[in-house]
Amino acid sequence: xxxxxxxxxxxxxxxxxxxxxxxxxxxxxxxxxxxxxxxxxxxxxxxxxxxxxxxxxxxxxxxxxxxxxxxxxxxxxxxxxxxxxxxxxxxxxxxxxxxxxxxxxxx
Amino acid sequence: xxxxxxxxxxxxxxxxxxxxxxxxxxxxxxxxxxxxxxxxxxxxxxxxxxxxxxxxxxxxxxxxxxxxxxxxxxxxxxxxxxxxxxxxxxxxxxxxxxxxxxxxxxxxxxxxxxxxxxxxxxxxxxxxxxxxxxxxxxxxxxxxxxxxxxxxxxxxxxxxxxxxxxxxxxxxxxxxxxxxxxxxxxxxxxxxxxxxxxxxxxxxxxxxxxxxxxxxxxxxxxxxxxxxxxxxxxxxxxxxxxxxxxxxxxxxxxxxxxxxxxxxxxxxxxxxxxxxxxxxxxxxxxxxxxxxxxxxxxxxxxxxxxxxxx
Numbered sequence: 126x127x128x129x130x131x132x133x134x135x136x137x138x139x140x141x142x143x144x145x146x147x148x149x150x151x152x153x154x155x156x157x158x159x160x161x162x163x164x165x166x167x168x169x170x171x172x173x174x175x176x177x178x179x180x181x182x183x184x185x186x187x188x189x190x191x192x193x194x195x196x197x198x199x200x201x202x203x204x205x206x207x208x209x210x211x212x213x214x215x216x217x218x219x220x221x222x223x224x225x226x227x228x229x230x231x232x
Numbered sequence: 233x234x235x236x237x238x239x240x241x242x243x244x245x246x247x248x249x250x251x252x253x254x255x256x257x258x259x260x261x262x263x264x265x266x267x268x269x270x271x272x273x274x275x276x277x278x279x280x281x282x283x284x285x286x287x288x289x290x291x292x293x294x295x296x297x298x299x300x301x302x303x304x305x306x307x308x309x310x311x312x313x314x315x316x317x318x319x320x321x322x323x324x325x326x327x328x329x330x331x332x333x334x335x336x337x338x339x340x341x342x343x344x345x346x347x348x349x350x351x352x353x354x355x356x357x358x359x360x361x362x363x364x365x366x367x368x369x370x371x372x373x374x375x376x377x378x379x380x381x382x383x384x385x386x387x388x389x390x391x392x393x394x395x396x397x398x399x400x401x402x403x404x405x406x407x408x409x410x411x412x413x414x415x416x417x418x419x420x421x422x423x424x425x426x427x428x429x430x431x432x433x434x435x436x437x438x439x440x441x442x443x444x445x446x447x448x449x450x451x452x453x454x455x456x457x458x459x460x461x462x463x464x465x466x467x468x469x470x471x472x473x474x475x476x477x478x479x480x481x482x483x484x485x486x487x488x489x490x491x492x493x494x495x496x497x498x499x500x501x502x503x504x505x506x507x508x509x510x511x512x513x514x515x516x517x518x519x520x521x522x523x524x525x526x527x528x529x530x531x532x533x534x535x536x537x538x539x540x541x542x
Contacts, residue, residue, distance in 0.1 A: 133381065133398045136431070139410040142498075152364045153410070153430055188408045191432065192267045199282065200261050200268075214268065218445055225447060225504060228487045 139184030144173075150182045154190045167208045169193045235302040238284035246298075250289060257285040272437060359422035369411070369431040371401065373438050373448065376495055377471040379403035386429075399431075404497040406446065407435050441470060446501025448494045453510045454478060459486075467505060469493060476505060484509040 139145070139153075150170075151158055158177070164170050170189055172180035193207040202210060239246050242256040264271060264278040271277065287293045287304075296304040371380060379402050386395045401411060410430050417427025435443055442449040452467060462480035466473055469490075476488065486507045494501020514520050526532075 133400050134413050134416065135400045136402060136411040136413050138402050138405050139412055139430075152361070152427065153366075153412075155364070155366070184410060187410050187430075192408070195267055196265070199265055199278075200258065210268070222445060222447060225444075225487065226489070226502070 139187055141183045141185050143184045144181040145184070145186065147172075147177055147180045147182075150186060150190075153187055156190070163204060164190060164193070164208075167204045169204065169208045169211065236280070236284070238288050238297065241280050241284040242288065244288075248288075250291075253285065253288050257281065257289070261285075272442070275434075359424045360420060361424040362418035362420040362427035364427040364430055365417040366430045366432065368434060369401075370434050370436050371405070372436050373441055373443060373495075374470045375401060376405050376435070377403060384431075397429075401433075404495060404500075405433050406495060406497075407433055407443065409433050440468065443495070446495040446497055446499070447504060448501060449504045449506060451506045451508050452476075453508050454482075456509055456511060459484070459507060459509045469503065478507065482507055 137143070145153065147158060147161060150156075150161060154161075156164075161170070162177075165172060170182060170186040172182050172186075174180045189211055193204070193211060196202050196207045196210055197204070200210075239248070242248075242253060242260065244252050244256045248256070260281045261278065263269060264274045264281060266275045266278055269278070287297050293304070365386070367384075367386070369382065369384070371382070379400070382399050382401055384397045384399055386397065397413070397416060399411075399413060405411065410432050413429040413431070415426040416429035419426050440450055448470065450467065452465065454463070454465065457463075458465065458478055459482045460480065462482075463478045465476050465478060467476045474490065474493075476490075478488075484507060488505045488507070490503040490505065492500045493503035512519060514523050
């Protein structure tokens with residue numbers, strides 16, 4: 126590595142609070158708008174806002190898109206199946222978290 | 233490189249049919265897919281399974297593998313990877329272990345912008361934003377507690393210029409989340425803006441902690457008397473440590489919650505300590521005597537409620 130001082134770039138976490146436009150989500154996921162429309166239709170991602178021009182997605186959408194793509198490729202699921210799997214996995218995680226909270230009541 | 237028995241990995245016979253192989257793959261893929269699985273070594277297991285499947289379900293590759301074993305790839309090396317392949321390397325701020333991010337996504341840019349058909353304007357002007365680059369980055373759980381700095385090298389093995397970036401990774405980042413470095417993707421065309429660099433975060437498996445969402449787990453080995461009589465034990469947290477009071481009469485597997493000590497965030501996760509009672513070995517006269525005293529003093533039947541459905 127060179128000895129010159131590197132600029133330190135601040136990174137931004139795309140979390141549940143960030144708001145991505147359709148164009149930004151397309152670029153970040155390397156998908157065409159039509160593909161995002163399909164993902165919205167099947168409920169893989171859910172935008173805020175009524176019309177596509179007003180749509181805003183949180184960083185969770187990007188995570189869900191990547192997970193859905195991997196599930197489709199690796200497990201042979203279609204979009205509807207991937208959406209179902211993601212929802213069930215979310216629910217499972219919430220239930221597990223709840224069990225943990227109930228079991229670990231004593232602080 | 234160690235020889236990998238792809239048949240063994242998939243748990244199929246060497247004369248397995250394509251159908252058998254597919255079925256075995258899907259069963260294992262559902263079990264170990266890192267997006268689905270809870271197994272700790274899911275990611276590496278899945279990679280193995282996928283690698284095995286990629287070879288065995290392709291008739292040509294399977295034949296080569298059957299014939300040449302571990303060297304099958306060398307034997308059919310001519311097949312080049314047809315896509316633009318980036319290699320990302322990073323090392324942590326302490327600079328000990330470089331790791332490879334071999335899992336990189338392609339990034340061809342400007343495909344649309346470049347194809348100029350029909351030369352009416354031979355010097356047509358295009359403004360296109362540059363494409364976003366994506367890569368995976370693996371950090372430690374501790375990094376997420378404190379935030380960290382990483383040096384990332386974006387290089388191209390097809391002759392492009394390597395770039396090195398120093399990246400400040402904010403605290404509270406979680407596996408599966410993306411980190412965005414604005415303007416660090418591919419350059420735009422014309423007056424189009426640069427793309428962004430997106431890093432998908434994963435955690436390196438930790439010898440002590442398990443992570444689920446923002447909650448973090450630790451298994452704490454305790455002596456039987458610590459669990460029975462209560463004790464104060466120093467517990468290492470990803471950041472700092474804490475003196476944990478173990479309540480008397482704790483059973484094996486008891487879970488103690490440290491509220492808000494999980495991964496930091498607007499709503500921080502919780503930290504769970506799971507007690508694991510470890511029995512001392514009866515490998516000395518004194519130890520045997522101690523167990524005997526136990527036996528004679530306590531009227532204890534571990535199977536008293538065995539099988540009852542109360």
